[in-house]
Amino acid sequence: xxxxxxxxxxxxxxxxxxxxxxxxxxxxxxxxxxxxxxxxxxxxxxxxxxxxxxxxxxxxxxxxxxxxxxxxxxxxxxxxxxxxxxxxxxxxxxxxxxxxxxxxxxxxxxxxxxxxxxxxxxxxxxxxxxxxxxxxxxxxxxxxxxxxxxxxxxxxxxxxxxxxxxxxxxxxxxxxxxxxxxxxxxxxxxxxxxxxxxxxxxxxxxxxxxxxxxxxxxxxxxxxxxxxxxxxxxxxxxxxxxxxxxxxxxxxxxxxxxxxxxxxxxxxxxxxxxxxxxxxxxxxxxxxxxxxxxxxxxxxxxxxxxxxxxxxxxxxxxxxxxxxxxxxxxxxxxxx
Numbered sequence: 001x002x003x004x005x006x007x008x009x010x011x012x013x014x015x016x017x018x019x020x021x022x023x024x025x026x027x028x029x030x031x032x033x034x035x036x037x038x039x040x041x042x043x044x045x046x047x048x049x050x051x052x053x054x055x056x057x058x059x060x061x062x063x064x065x066x067x068x069x070x071x072x073x074x075x076x077x078x079x080x081x082x083x084x085x086x087x088x089x090x091x092x093x094x095x096x097x098x099x100x101x102x103x104x105x106x107x108x109x110x111x112x113x114x115x116x117x118x119x120x121x122x123x124x125x126x127x128x129x130x131x132x133x134x135x136x137x138x139x140x141x142x143x144x145x146x147x148x149x150x151x152x153x154x155x156x157x158x159x160x161x162x163x164x165x166x167x168x169x170x171x172x173x174x175x176x177x178x179x180x181x182x183x184x185x186x187x188x189x190x191x192x193x194x195x196x197x198x199x200x201x202x203x204x205x206x207x208x209x210x211x212x213x214x215x216x217x218x219x220x221x222x223x224x225x226x227x228x229x230x231x232x233x234x235x236x237x238x239x240x241x242x243x244x245x246x247x248x249x250x251x252x253x254x255x256x257x258x259x260x261x262x263x264x265x266x267x268x269x270x271x272x273x274x275x276x277x278x279x280x281x282x283x284x285x286x287x288x289x290x291x292x293x294x295x296x297x298x299x300x301x302x303x304x305x306x307x308x309x310x311x312x313x314x315x316x317x318x319x320x321x322x323x324x325x326x327x328x329x330x331x332x333x334x335x336x
Contacts, residue, residue: 005172005220035187035224038076039306041319042290046258047298050224052185054297055215055255057193059229059246060262061236065288066228067091068313070189071099073226076317078155083178083186085157087171089195092160099313104145106312118142155182167197168213175221185223190214192228193252208251215255239327240268243293259294265305270325288315289322
């Protein structure tokens with residue numbers, strides 16, 4: 001960053017204790033509470049949710065649902081009365097908005113028939129110069145989705161990031177603007193880390209600069225930051241991801257407070273489950289394992305699983321702990 005963030009002022013422990021006492025007496029204790037992501041099992045593993053000043057990294061192979069997770073988390077956080085800022089370098093604002101509408105219809109549209117018609121309805125509505133309310137009027141689930149999204153919409157800020165202009169300073173400006181204009185602690189979601197521009201020509205140096213900058217931003221602005229990250233070449237072919245698969249150096253894993261690696265369950269379980277699992281093994285394709293590989297505020301090496309509903313660009317938010325052995329279990333190898 002180029003000087004946007006002020007360096008913290010050194011304080012004695014006595015002064016810090018006095019500041020903490022003043023915060024508690026002024027009713028500012030809520031600032032120490034984590035912000036739930038809305039994914040119950042994940043929040044429980046984190047001790048309540050995302051913490052201010054922390055950088056959380058989600059990574060996984062293409063198609064595993066990283067962008068879906070980012071948008072759905074933003075929606076959950078906004079519904080809990082916290083602003084959520086999503087900067088996506090791969091989708092524009094309209095594409096993100098339509099995906100969030102799709103998420104809202106998931107509860108009442110289990111087979112996806114409404115979403116398959118939405119693009120055509122919008123195209124036809126534009127040709128006929130209809131408003132959005134007219135487009136969704138004839139379908140109750142779409143109407144409810146629009147109403148539900150509108151109810152939290154002021155807490156959601158979406159930006160299609162530019163690989164030329166939306167750098168670390170621009171992200172900081174956006175956070176400051178959100179803090180000044182909205183109530184509550186904002187969550188910043190960056191999709192994805194390796195797309196944030198810097199002056200570095202080397203990809204490894206660029207990743208290091210960005211992850212360090214995002215951690216600095218989280219601490220200086222006292223907010224949680226979530227960044228989605230791509231994998232190293234080795235990670236793209238791994239059966240189950242580990243921290244070393246994040247990048248060619250240890251920078252991302254070192255700087256982050258929480259690291260969650262996403263694996264399609266069919267790829268990640270030990271081979272014995274695939275060979276002898278029967279119908280249950282076929283169901284693995286419907287689940288993604290979230291491996292909590294690093295967690296500075298609580299237990300790590302926790303494996304959770306969430307069911308896909310990618311037709312509606314969402315995960316089922318309940319989740320559960322994984323009961324099967326995984327391919328890289330430290331006891332017994334890969335089960336193959």
